[in-house]
Every structure is written in C-alpha cells, then in structure tokens.
Amino acid sequence: GQSLEQPSEVTAVEGAIVQINCTYQTSGFYGLSWYQQHDGGAPTFLSYNALDGLEETGRFSSFLSRSDSYGYLLLQELQMKDSASYFCAVDEYIFGTGTRLKVLA
Amino acid sequence: NAGVTQTPKFQVLKTGQSMTLQCAQDMNHNSMYWYRQDPGMGLRLIYYSASEGTTDKGEVPNGYNVSRLNKREFSLRLESAAPSQTSVYFCASCRTWTSGNTIYFGEGSWLTVV
Numbered sequence: 001g002q003s004l005e006q007p008s009e010v011t012a013v014e015g016a017i018v019q020i021n022c023t024y025q026t027s028g029f030y031g032l033s034w035y036q037q038h039d040g041g042a043p044t045f046l047s048y049n050a051l052d053g054l055e056e057t058g059r060f061s062s063f064l065s066r067s068d069s070y071g072y073l074l075l076q077e078l079q080m081k082d083s084a085s086y087f088c089a090v091d092e093y094i095f096g097t098g099t100r101l102k103v104l105a
Numbered sequence: 106n107a108g109v110t111q112t113p114k115f116q117v118l119k120t121g122q123s124m125t126l127q128c129a130q131d132m133n134h135n136s137m138y139w140y141r142q143d144p145g146m147g148l149r150l151i152y153y154s155a156s157e158g159t160t161d162k163g164e165v166p167n168g169y170n171v172s173r174l175n176k177r178e179f180s181l182r183l184e185s186a187a188p189s190q191t192s193v194y195f196c197a198s199c200r201t202w203t204s205g206n207t208i209y210f211g212e213g214s215w216l217t218v219v
Binding site: 004030031033035041042043044045048049050087089091092093094095096097098 | 136138140145146147148149150153163164195197199204205206207208209210211212213
C-alpha cells in the first residue's frame with residue numbers, strides 16, 4: 001500500500017536548524033507537499049516539490065529525491081512559533097503520519 | 106478572505122443519528138476534499154470531488170456519503186453515526202497551478218459520537 005513515514009517528534013532550540021524527513025512507498029505522483037498544523041488549527045501549506053531538488057521559501061526549504069523515495073523539510077532560524085506538527089503529503093491523497101516539532105527557548 | 110468555510114465547528118451525536126457537514130469555498134477551485142484526522146495522526150481522505158458533478162472514494166469512505174452541490178459546495182453526510190466516526194473533519198479545496206497544487210483547508214469540525 002501507499003504510505004509516508006515521518007519521525008513522530010523532533011526537538012530543537014530557538015535559532016537552530018532542523019530537518020524533518022519523509023520516506024514514502026508510493027509511485028506515480030505529481031509532487032510532495034508540506035503542511036504545518038498548530039494544535040487545534042487547520043493545516044496550512046508550506047512548500048511543494050514537483051521535481052527532484054531543493055525548493056526554498058523564506059526560512060523553509062523542502063527537498064525531494066524520487067530515486068531515493070525520500071523528501072525532507074528544512075526549517076532555519078527556528079522560532080518559538082514554529083512549534084507545531086508538520087505533515088508531508090503525496091498530491092492531495094496521502095498524508096504522512098506527522099512530526100511534532102518542539103522548539104525550546 | 107473567507108477561503109474554505111465549514112459548519113458546524115462542534116457537534117455531539119448519539120450513535121445511529123445522522124448529520125451533514127457543510128463546506129463551501131469562494132476561491133473558484135474545481136477540486137474539493139473531505140478528510141478526517143484522529144488524535145495524533147495524519148489526515149485520511151474520505152471522499153473527493155475533482156469537479157462539479159463528480160465524486161470519488163478516498164482511503165476511508167465507509168459510513169459516509171458526499172454531495173457536490175455546485176462548484177462552491179461539497180457536503181459530507183453521516184447516515185448512521187458510530188463512535189468510530191468521532192474525529193476532526195476537514196474540508197479542503199485545491200488550487201492547481203503550473204508548478205503544482207496547493208490545498209486550502211477549512212477550520213475543521215469536531216465531531217463526537219456517543
């Protein structure tokens with residue numbers, strides 16, 4: 001079946017850089033997306049990779065390697081407000097298990 | 106900027122009752138979706154509608170029905186609610202652009218079935 005695996009939790013300090021990985025077992029998709037979700041809120045779009053390589057959007061970057069069935073989200077200059085859950089998604093159909101990011105002061 | 110609006114925000118149902126979750130988007134998107142999210146988990150697709158007049162099953166369609174009333178509105182119906190359907194439900198629409206797709210979510214509907 002199709003699945004996307006992420007680490008359940010990541011902790012980092014304010015100002016640091018953190019990488020959240022997403023490994024998948026699926027094929028034939030158009031792109032890999034990343035979403036942020038604060039507790040009690042709705043997911044919001046962060047980044048999208050249609051092609052292999054790095055996409056940069058401000059403090060957030062996302063990477064995709066189709067040959068390795070792997071992607072990651074990179075968050076730089078971490079802020080307290082970045083404490084949230086992060087999900088990868090294949091097109092609109094399959095979402096990852098989610099990674100809870102805790103940013104410590 | 107309304108975006109995606111869904112109602113109700115909170116609902117408690119008794120087992121066997123029926124209800125409809127309403128969703129509307131004002132972004133003129135063709136595709137709309139219903140997801141459910143259980144505690145500590147990712148989103149799972151229930152049903153989607155690629156365009157007005159079409160609907161398709163997602164990963165977890167059992168116990169649900171949908172109606173794409175027009176381009177703006179996409180409703181989700183629980184005919185006979187079960188405790189296993191206690192969850193947070195998100196409606197979404199999708200913008201298709203040259204470099205990919207972006208999903209816009211509603212604020213969520215918290216449903217408890219007792």
